[in-house]
Amino acid sequence: MSRRGTVDSVERTELLELLSPGGLGLLDSLPPYESKGDVLALVAALRKQGHSPELVSAVLTQSRLRRKAAAKFGDFAPSMLFTEAGLEQATRLRVASLHAGRFRDAGLRHVVDLGCGIGGDALALAGLGLTVTAVEADEVTAAIASFNLAPFETAAVVHARAEEVDLGTADAAYLDPARRTAGHTGTTRLTDPNDYSPSLGFAFGLGERMPVGVKLGPGLDRELIPAEAEAQWVSVGGQLTEMGLWFRELARPGIRRSALVLGETGIDELTAAADSPDAEVGELGGFLLEPDAAVIRARLIGDLARSLDARMVSGGIAYLTADEPPHTPFATAFRVLETLPADEKRLKKALRERGIGTLEIKKRGIDIDPATLRQRLALSGPESATIVMTRVAGRHTTLLVERLARP
Template structure:
């Protein structure tokens, strides 16, 4: 979003026009809508801005629910924003720790700050990008205890803020290239903005939370921080590091799963030792990605009376099925041939035309394999390509 486009959007005419548009969906005829708005006399730049916002608001509903209808976004800002459900848990940590004034440094479009302000915490949010800071200011306007600054995180004087000194800090370091759309992911932690040294340094002084990608290098996790991996509806979305009073006593590794059935957490004082590998049983379990990243597979295995299917591979196996929110359970129906031609024949003989392929520890692309198998039957099935006792196996399974 260019600055001139933002100015047009934030004008009284722009906001009225945006709120007057029908809800955006897949059936929206963009060409016809543009033509109609231009016929009404609206300038091209304004039409482009409001239609872009209407599309982004519809896209944002998955993260912000009904709040999306009153917020403004950039493409990159929405992609990087914390889901409101997760942001509410972040805010709850600060409230539970007795923090009263949070400095949200690198606030983006204001998702986390919004959740904090909703709990009546005082929030000073800051972002280095002028457009993003302006959108955050708009999104936080309903909350009188929230202030937004256009400034780099490193420039903020935490003791000299207008609303008093901050007694807690939240950082979401930029992990993508600069810009408002078509950004690329930064793969090296040393390229993050602000730097990890800056973020972790604040953690030595104040209760601090740092949002990072779930694939963050575990070797860089400070020893005194609580590391929590979060998945939402089975999708791994973030890893949070919590310092000082925000870190729970005795917890250094945590896997938090949020879904339609509620929330479930597996936690420990350290990485858990893997369970021993053993023979393939009647069932296999695929742990949630948060459990895998938190390295709590061993604790999960012991709670299920399960064993590792093979050393170093995140599948568990057991002789009985146990209900757990932390893994998907599959019944092993039979072992199929590993040879591709024989596998194709075996699947064809069973009338399987729709195939879900799951794999771990096997160097193969499921989409490419599915294409090569050329299945045409009417039945559907799931196969697991992995290793059992170190040997390649192909298992026909069904979800329990």
């Protein structure tokens, strides 16, 4: 038997043990997962109670994954099951709920989730009362999706390949193509979109025939984006998480580019009919703005600049500058305190004179490694600071800045 076959066999055995009434009861009885040291003691205790090695391994793995999943699934995480790879690729429930709202608002009642993984997006769709057929090619992952979707009468899981499913009764489809190698742990990211499962060609072809949503990595080559699709880049808490492509009824009229920003207290969106032209380059003002990564990827920096009466600091550099304090959820703002020397020796001297020992280094348009530079600067002192190393009007410049709170 091949190594992959052996791994699959072990995973099936552990899953069977886990899904038994005794297995699920044992999992729910465990204390919150804390440290590896605590786990070693817990393993010994569970084995002493007579539980099999497979069951002990399975429940402890799930306990660890449930804790990790809280960031994506919140209060739902303690009642769900996961695989390492499935959790890695799963959509945050907060974002999945927004996706589900698109289908509901478009009047689409039966959605086929092709490649449902552990069932995160299907859970959000079913939670809005939509009928969901969740399709998953991997046997173990399909079983886990079935468990996670069991509370919803309108959801059903099918163990099959996405390309083989009959979509005759469906109103729409949602796809989250696998962008990692096969398996449940130790997977690696696929760099060629042709290797995704299902392929982009299959997903885009489906989008020509029916309403379709496709979740992809935010760094997908923009040349691959179909002209008829609405492309939406999503950031959560400042972290760029995904790009969604929406076809036919799911694409909003007049919108082909969108930056959706989910903060701690709200949701904000910047939209346009196309990429926006950059703003004019102008003189450095009293404030520096770093656009959210979703705005940068959506190429809406120019629109953001014009809405704030801001300007570019230099051509091709994704920093803006303004004369007044900006109030926007679409950028991190800094007050410019002073311009420091760009030369490393003089910069080191200037920072030491200011007693700066803790330094945040931001950079754009300059070929430096912040960690290496910080080590070479060898700073010590009681003060902390942030510097921005970039080009201003085409010249290498170092700015000492103060971060402003986001609105």
